[in-house]
Amino acid sequence: MNAPPTAERQAAGSQAPHPTLPGYYDVAEERAGFVRRLFDDTARHYDRINAVFSLGTGGRYRRQTLQRAGLRSGMRVLDVACGTGLVTREAARIVGAEGHVMGLDPSAGMLAEARRQLRLPFLQGRAETLPLADASLDFITMGYALRHVADLAGPFAEYRRVLRPGGTVLLLEIGRPDGPVAHALAKTYLGKVVPALCRVAAPAARSGMLMQYYWDTIEACVPAETILHHLRMAGFAQVECETTLGIFRSYIARR
Numbered sequence: 001m002n003a004p005p006t007a008e009r010q011a012a013g014s015q016a017p018h019p020t021l022p023g024y025y026d027v028a029e030e031r032a033g034f035v036r037r038l039f040d041d042t043a044r045h046y047d048r049i050n051a052v053f054s055l056g057t058g059g060r061y062r063r064q065t066l067q068r069a070g071l072r073s074g075m076r077v078l079d080v081a082c083g084t085g086l087v088t089r090e091a092a093r094i095v096g097a098e099g100h101v102m103g104l105d106p107s108a109g110m111l112a113e114a115r116r117q118l119r120l121p122f123l124q125g126r127a128e129t130l131p132l133a134d135a136s137l138d139f140i141t142m143g144y145a146l147r148h149v150a151d152l153a154g155p156f157a158e159y160r161r162v163l164r165p166g167g168t169v170l171l172l173e174i175g176r177p178d179g180p181v182a183h184a185l186a187k188t189y190l191g192k193v194v195p196a197l198c199r200v201a202a203p204a205a206r207s208g209m210l211m212q213y214y215w216d217t218i219e220a221c222v223p224a225e226t227i228l229h230h231l232r233m234a235g236f237a238q239v240e241c242e243t244t245l246g247i248f249r250s251y252i253a254r255r
């Protein structure tokens, strides 16, 4: 389904995570197709790219953040924007055989990689329309993908719908550092060094572009307060954001 035109979305109180980024796509309606093709084209290289730039956001960071947010053995989990399954696999380890973990992503290329690596259910779909029953989950994760949705309100309403009362949503993100020195360092590393390294480490035509887009969306992204506000507007409670090393953010909210 196509996204409603920009004016209609604004009237409905929706909030794009960042403005349109000319040079990548021209109008908001082209964003989803651009993002899907970008991840399809680079899926084979994603894990290698992630290893290059992860800066500690690897498996251990993902696992510890899931545990801190309250993920426990036996829970039912959906990993939205699962990509190749980097968060999914850590969630599956924590919930164990008693639990149930599914991944969901719009990119067929990313899903093919996830299915190659993990024997877990993976669904093709988008955060905006989850193919799941009301109150059917204990926990929702979304790793490094909030910047790719069309607006914050739609996915947050869906997360609230499919979580049981008391359920948890955990959003992992990279945020624009506040101070000028930290910002300059991040801009140099993530905006220049990483794209250049990726062109060498994963020479698919678009690996460098993927990481350039990654930084450009971080720079243009709405502040943490806006994300927290929209979680509250969607009906979540105990909404908080924890920042590590000035850049790694985890947003936690309870249904």
Ligand SMILES: C[S@@+](CC[C@H](N)C(=O)[O-])C[C@H]1O[C@@H](n2cnc3c(N)ncnc32)[C@H](O)[C@@H]1O
Pocket: 035, 036, 039, 050, 080, 081, 082, 083, 084, 085, 086, 087, 104, 105, 106, 107, 110, 125, 126, 127, 128, 142, 143, 144, 145, 148, 149, 150
């Ligand atoms: C940077 S990758 C993150 C993958 C994984 N979660 C991780 O921790 O590495 C972003 C993922 O978001 C997915 N994505 C983009 N738009 C989405 C949407 N509207 N709903 C759900 N996933 C989306 C992309 O296909 C891609 O796999």
